[in-house]
Amino acid sequence: MPNRRILVLDDDAAVGQTIQWIAESLGFEAEFVTRPDEFLQRLDQMSPDIITIDLVMPELDGVEIMRLLAERKCRAKIVISSGMGTRVLDAAQRSASEHGLSIAGVISKPISKEALRLLVGEGSESNEPQSVETQSASRDEFEVTAPDLQNALDRHEFVLAYQPKIECRSGATAGFEALVRWKHPDRGIVMPDQFIPVAENAGLIDALTAQIFDQSLEWFSQSFPQSNLKLSLNISAKSLVDIQMADNLSAVCHRFQIDTERIVLELTETSAMVDPILSLDLLTRLRMKGFQLSIDDFGTGFSSMIQLVRLPFSEIKVDKSFVMQAQHSSESRSVIKSIVELGHSLGLLVTAEGVENLKTLDYLNSLGCDLAQGYFIARPMPGEAARNWVEQRKQRIST
Numbered sequence: 001m002p003n004r005r006i007l008v009l010d011d012d013a014a015v016g017q018t019i020q021w022i023a024e025s026l027g028f029e030a031e032f033v034t035r036p037d038e039f040l041q042r043l044d045q046m047s048p049d050i051i052t053i054d055l056v057m058p059e060l061d062g063v064e065i066m067r068l069l070a071e072r073k074c075r076a077k078i079v080i081s082s083g084m085g086t087r088v089l090d091a092a093q094r095s096a097s098e099h100g101l102s103i104a105g106v107i108s109k110p111i112s113k114e115a116l117r118l119l120v121g122e123g124s125e126s127n128e129p130q131s132v133e134t135q136s137a138s139r140d141e142f143e144v145t146a147p148d149l150q151n152a153l154d155r156h157e158f159v160l161a162y163q164p165k166i167e168c169r170s171g172a173t174a175g176f177e178a179l180v181r182w183k184h185p186d187r188g189i190v191m192p193d194q195f196i197p198v199a200e201n202a203g204l205i206d207a208l209t210a211q212i213f214d215q216s217l218e219w220f221s222q223s224f225p226q227s228n229l230k231l232s233l234n235i236s237a238k239s240l241v242d243i244q245m246a247d248n249l250s251a252v253c254h255r256f257q258i259d260t261e262r263i264v265l266e267l268t269e270t271s272a273m274v275d276p277i278l279s280l281d282l283l284t285r286l287r288m289k290g291f292q293l294s295i296d297d298f299g300t301g302f303s304s305m306i307q308l309v310r311l312p313f314s315e316i317k318v319d320k321s322f323v324m325q326a327q328h329s330s331e332s333r334s335v336i337k338s339i340v341e342l343g344h345s346l347g348l349l350v351t352a353e354g355v356e357n358l359k360t361l362d363y364l365n366s367l368g369c370d371l372a373q374g375y376f377i378a379r380p381m382p383g384e385a386a387r388n389w390v391e392q393r394k395q396r397i398s399t
Contacts, residue, residue: 006120007048008032009039009065010081011057015111019052019081022113026120036060040068048076050104050120055082055092063095070099077104079119081111090329097321105356106328118327118357144195146202152182153207159183160216161380164389165232165351165373168365171397173390175230177266177373178216179380180208200238209239213252217263219383221256224390232264232294241274246285260290264315268296280311287312294351298339308346316343320354323374327359340367 006023008030010016016032023030031046033039036059043051051069055062062080069078078101080092089106096103105119152158162176182190199205212233220231239245253260265286283293294315295308308316318339325332336352343350352364355374364372378389 004028004049005046006030006050006052007039007042007046007076008052009036009057010034010052010054011059012054015054019111019116022111022116023120025113026117028120036065039065043069043072043074050077050079052079052081052107055080055089063092066092066096066099066101070096070101074101077102077120079104079116080106082106082108090325090331093325094321105324108328144190144198146198146204149195149199149202149204149208152184153204153211156211157183157185158208158211158215160212160219160383162216162219162383162386163373163380164378164386164393165230165371166377166393168352168361168369168372171393173229173393174371175232175262175264176220176386177232178212178234180212180234196236200236205236206239206242209235213249217252217256217258220262221258223383223387225257228262229390230262230264230292231258232266234266234268234296237267237279238274240279240282243278243282243285245282246289246291249286249291250289261292264292264294266294266296266317267311267313283311287314313348315349315351318350318352318369320374323352323354323360323364324356326363327357333363336364336369337367340364340369344368 004027006020006028008016008019008023010019010032011034013032013034016034020030020032028050031042033042036057051074053062053065057065060068062082066078069076078096080089080096080103082089082092089108093103093106107115107119159181161179161181163179164176165174166172167174180192182192182195184190196205196208199208216231216233242248249263249265250260253263267283287293292314293312294317295311295313296317297319298308298316316339318336322332322335322339326336340350349370351371351373352369353373355361355364355372356376358376360374361372361376381389
């Protein structure tokens with residue numbers, strides 16, 4: 001396999017050269033440029049997998065460059081570098097994310113080999129179990145239509161990847177989160193951010209949720225029939241309009257002989273609830289039937305605190321945007337600490353997602369965070385690989 005490519009933009013040639021050398025030592029094919037016009041030219045010619053951008057430059061600054069990348073629908077991972085304070089770096093990262101860019105993270109100058117490696121990984125292929133995502137070549141986004149999704153549902157083209165969750169303190173496997181992917185016959189793997197909004201707007205989200213439940217619970221019952229592991233499944237807030245949903249989900253669990261207490265329903269976009277009163281009734285019924293409820297991406301929406309108090313959640317998930325910046329941002333660490341303390345004061349489990357290095361996991365453990373998931377622990381993987389992962393982790397922990 002060819003090495004991955006990194007393109008570096010930094011107006012200081014010495015810094016650009018240093019980053020190039022570091023990247024090459026990690027196994028990447030790397031180039032650096034000092035001017036925006038050179039950068040845009042090499043961008044088209046090189047098609048890099050990763051881009052590092054200096055935030056403060058005399059001609060076009062990093063924010064302006066990222067706006068241009070967004071207009072070009074750039075799919076490369078972006079590393080933002082600067083000697084400025086963490087609040088500015090965090091704001092720049094949020095701005096890039098709002099423009100739809102894929103951010104690997106931010107890195108403070110002077111840049112070290114270890115810091116860059118933690119953000120972008122090694123250039124060569126790893127020996128980790130192959131995830132569903134990596135089984136497909138990189139492809140351009142395409143416009144998803146309601147008829148496309150209906151055909152995919154009819155043909156059962158949706159598949160699931162399972163990302164492990166572990167206990168922060170012991171490292172033991174706590175369960176999995178089931179993540180849906182569309183295995184398109186021509187496009188390969190299509191990620192949920194491309195089709196979930198269409199499914200919600202087209203009235204197909206309930207049919208998709210039903211297929212996800214059937215497929216994931218069948219796998220779960222066959223893989224871990226006698227265990228305490230839990231399975232987390234995402235529920236769209238727009239699905240909370242049928243008071244019978246609690247009965248329907250309970251029936252699926254009964255069919256696969258799974259205790260409802262082993263199922264965690266992760267609720268996203270709580271502010272988008274169509275009928276807040278009906279949603280409250282339904283979520284209360286789900287809790288009464290034993291299901292666990294998790295408020296996903298906590299801390300990113302203005303309505304999070306209101307919904308946390310109003311609805312019968314049993315778990316908080318700290319949004320990955322804070323967790324991924326824990327090593328570089330004191331503000332992010334403060335937010336994480338506050339959420340952990342808030343969750344525990346309300347008697348809730350706290351899960352952190354987006355854990356990408358050991359230092360972050362150790363920090364979460366020092367705060368008393370209960371559960372963690374992220375690429376450092378394991379990437380989402382197919383069902384068989386997930387079963388093997390559990391056995392391998394048992395052996396590592398026991399030794």
